[in-house]
Amino acid sequence: SYELTQSPSVSVSPGQTASITCSGDKLGDKYVCWYQQKPGQSPVLVIFQDTKRPSGIPERISGSNSGDTATLTISGTQALDEADYYCQAWDSTTVVFGGGTKLTVL
């Protein structure tokens, strides 16, 4: 079965750029999306189709996908960005999630 791998945690200082990666075999051939989840809340879509932002998501959140790695980039990171982030792709007839990355803003 297809697998997506994320680092368990990433730390960033306020105002700096955070990069969260998601890896999978030939992931660049698939569409990737990203969700933000804060404690006790439902996930929120922040990136779909590799690079697109839903309405209401700030421009400082961006995505890319090439080769075996997709990347979620948060520029000018703020305290409110502290959350768990999950990548997700579609393989055959199955939805696949990465294990999640906890973003800490120090």
Next chain:
Amino acid sequence: QVQLVQSGAEVKQPGSSVKVSCEVSGGSFIRYTISWVRQAPGQGLEWMGRITPILGTSEYAQKFQGRVTITADTSTSTVYMDVSSLISEDTAVYYCAREAGSHWFDSWGQGTQVTVSS
């Protein structure tokens, strides 16, 4: 604006079944694809299966084949997920979510806590 409202928390005994509902409002329910995703305590998201009412078909992750049943009632715009033979490892928050475009989820329910305990 699509809204998904789920049923309340459940406590179940091992070996029993649970049925969780997800009422969808806003837009054309019958054309949507609704998935169920669960999250065990302190763990990540796990896709369980999906249904598209207009097609009348359900698909399931291999792990849940035979133990999970997803149905839809078009008269009430409600999707149901039934999980049988519950074990303690089924303790989790269960979410319904609307699938858009190329299989991303743009709207989520508030989550339903299911606790399996004797």
